[in-house]
Amino acid sequence: MTDISTTEQWAAVEGLVPSIGEVTLRELFDADPERGRRMSVTAGDLHVDLSKHLVTDEVLHALTELAHAARLPAQRAAMFRGDRINTTEDRSVLHTALRLPADAELVVDGSDVVADVHAVLARMTDLADRVRSGEWTGHTGERIDTVVNIGIGGSDLGPVMVDAALRELQTAGIRARYVSNVDPADLTATLAEIDPATTLVVVASKTFTTQETMANAHAARRHFIEALGSEDAIASHFVAVSTAADKVSDFGIAPDNMFGFWDWVGGRYSVSSAIGLSVMITAGPPAFVEMLEGFHTMDLHFATEAPEHNAPVLMALLGIWYTCFLGAQSKAVIPYAQDLLRFPAYLQQLTMESLGKSVRLDGSDVTYPTGEVYWGEPGTNGQHAFFQLLHQGTQLVPVDFIGVARPAADLDADVPGAAEPVSMHDMLMANLFAQSRVLAFGKTEEEVLADGVDPALAPHKVMPGNRPSTTILAPSLSPSVVGQLIALYEHIVFTQAAILGINAFDQWGVELGKAQAGELLSALTAEAHREPGFDSSTDSLVEIYREARGRR
Numbered sequence: 001m002t003d004i005s006t007t008e009q010w011a012a013v014e015g016l017v018p019s020i021g022e023v024t025l026r027e028l029f030d031a032d033p034e035r036g037r038r039m040s041v042t043a044g045d046l047h048v049d050l051s052k053h054l055v056t057d058e059v060l061h062a063l064t065e066l067a068h069a070a071r072l073p074a075q076r077a078a079m080f081r082g083d084r085i086n087t088t089e090d091r092s093v094l095h096t097a098l099r100l101p102a103d104a105e106l107v108v109d110g111s112d113v114v115a116d117v118h119a120v121l122a123r124m125t126d127l128a129d130r131v132r133s134g135e136w137t138g139h140t141g142e143r144i145d146t147v148v149n150i151g152i153g154g155s156d157l158g159p160v161m162v163d164a165a166l167r168e169l170q171t172a173g174i175r176a177r178y179v180s181n182v183d184p185a186d187l188t189a190t191l192a193e194i195d196p197a198t199t200l201v202v203v204a205s206k207t208f209t210t211q212e213t214m215a216n217a218h219a220a221r222r223h224f225i226e227a228l229g230s231e232d233a234i235a236s237h238f239v240a241v242s243t244a245a246d247k248v249s250d251f252g253i254a255p256d257n258m259f260g261f262w263d264w265v266g267g268r269y270s271v272s273s274a275i276g277l278s279v280m281i282t283a284g285p286p287a288f289v290e291m292l293e294g295f296h297t298m299d300l301h302f303a304t305e306a307p308e309h310n311a312p313v314l315m316a317l318l319g320i321w322y323t324c325f326l327g328a329q330s331k332a333v334i335p336y337a338q339d340l341l342r343f344p345a346y347l348q349q350l351t352m353e354s355l356g357k358s359v360r361l362d363g364s365d366v367t368y369p370t371g372e373v374y375w376g377e378p379g380t381n382g383q384h385a386f387f388q389l390l391h392q393g394t395q396l397v398p399v400d401f402i403g404v405a406r407p408a409a410d411l412d413a414d415v416p417g418a419a420e421p422v423s424m425h426d427m428l429m430a431n432l433f434a435q436s437r438v439l440a441f442g443k444t445e446e447e448v449l450a451d452g453v454d455p456a457l458a459p460h461k462v463m464p465g466n467r468p469s470t471t472i473l474a475p476s477l478s479p480s481v482v483g484q485l486i487a488l489y490e491h492i493v494f495t496q497a498a499i500l501g502i503n504a505f506d507q508w509g510v511e512l513g514k515a516q517a518g519e520l521l522s523a524l525t526a527e528a529h530r531e532p533g534f535d536s537s538t539d540s541l542v543e544i545y546r547e548a549r550g551r552r
């Protein structure tokens with residue numbers, strides 16, 4: 001396969017790097033008063049402003065040529081068609097099929113996957129409606145008021161993030177709790193605040209073998225049987241979401257209470273599958289369907305728009321520009337929306353499990369960086385924590401700002417000096433716009449001195465500026481917008497992987513740790529301390545731990 005870094009298109013981008021060192025964002029904006037509008041694209045309901053990036057039209061053009069050199073349109077078509085592009089696991093990659101409308105058709109390996117998807121959606125809807133209406137009752141005849149989702153990674157981060165994002169729609173009196181960590185503190189804290197008689201547990205695991213999930217599920221099962229006095233209680237308090245029907249049945253959950261998905265849905269791409277069941281129960285089936293429509297809107301945008309107007313393609317190319325050509329190593333995602341609190345954590349798995357690869361699809365070593373370290377916290381909190389490094393530190397950290405125009409609810413605040421109370425949402429968004437301006441345009445020494453600052457202090461108050469950011473502005477945090485945002489980043493990941501020639505859909509690196517945890521568990525729990533067998537660090541840690549636990 002072609003090593004993208006050996007192409008003339010790659011060399012062309014590389015050749016433009018010095019030109020970017022010669023201009024500033026201030027100069028680029030001064031030279032083109034239309035830059036703000038001209039370098040923004042619309043994707044579904046999202047206004048995506050790319051104008052505050054360290055690029056000229058020439059750079060953007062050269063980057064889109066890179067996408068052509070990597071045959072992005074052909075690779076994209078192969079994914080949407082269901083080709084087995086996850087070659088190391090010999091699987092199709094079809095999360096986009098999870099949001100196709102019911103009248104669409106997509107036959108893969110002789111089976112219409114759209115019909116399969118909608119059959120599961122209908123069963124999920126039926127369960128959610130019955131739980132929400134009170135028709136589904138627990139073992140003692142009480143209504144369900146709490147859903148506990150037990151899962152980890154993709155079987156947790158998606159639902160937990162969307163649950164928070166759709167908080168305002170949770171009007172049926174049903175709350176969700178999420179248990180993921182094998183640290184017993186996680187399940188213990190959750191069990192302490194729920195009543196088993198009114199709780200439905202969703203065991204969410206694609207494989208139904210994940211150590212953390214199975215440990216938590218079995219412990220929860222014991223707790224429910226003890227609390228409700230009968231093993232029969234499991235039938236009305238446990239459902240499962242999985243691709244492994246046999247293992248679900250071995251656990252004691254009947255097929256009627258299992259909601260399936262397929263091996264062509266990667267864990268980190270699974271929130272639009274039955275893995276979203278807890279959210280469908282708390283926010284309601286119409287909200288879930290609207291979210292799927294939002295996903296589909298972005299899928300269509302990605303599949304059909306030319307690269308020059310294609311938000312995920314452009315954002316992916318900018319990511320490659322910063323990491324492969326300008327030396328950036330991380331990307332901050334700052335939602336100015338408290339309900340998107342968990343979006344950065346969700347993106348960490350989506351992007352880093354996907355792009356954390358050092359060999360290409362053909363097994364050859366990559367010769368360029370892949371992926372970025374994603375991190376972030378909601379604004380304005382981040383401003384009072386890590387923004388100092390973004391503004392005046394020495395690292396290049398591109399930022400994605402996300403904001404919504406209309407809040408679900410607003411409050412007025414009295415602001416010193418203001419005649420009238422001020423909308424707190426307006427305050428929030430003013431902060432977002434201010435931060436992206438300060439990052440981009442900074443403050444020169446001349447401007448600092450013009451404020452009358454002591455010249456000795458002036459260097460400390462200079463803001464270098466020229467720090468790039470994207471601003472994504474949505475009309476509101478509707479379920480559709482949530483789906484659009486998730487799909488936007490899914491397709492950014494796809495595009496980067498397609499250009500860099502890596503597999504975004506496997507995660508072999510996670511496996512070795514799982515295997516070694518098994519060996520370590522035996523060493524920690526064995527009757528008698530074995531001869532040292534690991535390495536001198538691990539051996540002494542095991543010994544100290546065993547002693548602390550009273551094991552010799």
Ligand SMILES: O=P(O)(O)OC[C@H]1O[C@](O)(CO)[C@@H](O)[C@@H]1O
Pocket residue numbers: 152153154155204205206207208209210213267268353507510
């Ligand atoms: O849904 P499962 O099979 O329990 O897997 C959970 C997670 O574990 C991983 O395999 C590795 O962390 C993720 O890719 C996945 O989302």
